[in-house]
Amino acid sequence: MNETINLLMNHKSIRKYKNEPVTDEQLETIVAAGQMASSSSNVQAYSVIAVTDPELKTKLTALAGNQAYIEECPVFLVWCADMYRLRETALPHTAGAETYEDTMENFTVATIDVALAAQNAAVAAESLGLGVVYIGGIRNNIEDISKLLGLPEFAYPVFGMCLGVPDQEPVLRPRLPLKAVLHKNGYSKEQTLAGAKEYDETLSAYMMERSGGEQSATWSEMMAKRLTQPARLQLKAFLKGKGFMKR
Known part of the structure; x- marks a missing residue:
């Protein structure tokens, strides 16, 4: 173990922040560190919108499921997959050749790029x-949020990230056992399912402790609920409208 691994192993989602600013220097350092993440063919197909305006944060809070910490954190980052910049800067050099920014591959590249950069950040x-917490609720009303932030075609908001000085110390949430995730020389169905079964017991005990004995749901029960509830079904049509995934 070293300092970096200790930091990674103690990640906690922070949903309560002190009334202290994030400085411009901190913000720029964080995003610059994000930029040093790996990027497919160096396309760097992402942009970050730092939202500090209170009125704008209030609107984003309402659109992202009324998660109050969006409004309360000093800086809310909206991480966007962005093929617009790539297309616009490349077009003068294509000599009229057909371009393929609308493919499923390039959508995948942009989405992976922004996720890698955000995790570095x-x-x-x-x-x-x-402290940070990722906000997938940014996709709840993705068209409205895109208009609110002025996103062009071939750019979409993948997730948000609250950023600020932590004002809480949550208990670490246990993860799946390593044997459920790490496979050697091929995928083992038996190993991954055995690990998931073991995790059911671990997470149920965690939920009991966290809720003071009021909840004891297992991971598989939580995932069953998630799989049986339709969510953000408008996303596919929105993305196609933005120019993505046409080929």
Whole structure:
């Protein structure tokens, strides 16, 4: 174990923040660290919108499921997959050749790029004593949020990230046992399912402790609920409208 691994192993989602600012220097350092993440063919197909305006944060809070910490954190980052910049800067050099920014492959590249950059940024933020929480609810009303932030075609908001000085110390949430995730020389169905069964017991005990004995749901029960509830079914049509996934 070293300092970096200790930091990674102690990641906690922070949903309560002190009334202290994130400085411009901190913000720029965090995003610059995000930029150093791996990027497919160096396309760097992402952009980050830092939202500090209280009125804008209030609107985003309402659109993202009324998660109050969006409004309360000093900086809310909206991480966007962005093929617009790539297309616009490349077009003058294509000599009229057909371009393929609308393919499923390039959608995948942009989405992976932004996720890698955001996780680099999250680790950088935590190394500075700040806390973060990812906000998938940014996709609840994705069209309205895109219009609110002025996103062009071939750009979409993948998730948000609250950023600030932590004002809580949550208990670490246990993860799946390593044997359920790490496979050697091929995928083992038996191993992954055995690990998931073991995790059911671990997470149920965690939920009991966290809720003071009021909840004891297992991981598989939680995932069954998630799989049987339709969510954000408008996303496919929205993405196609933005120019993605046409080929």
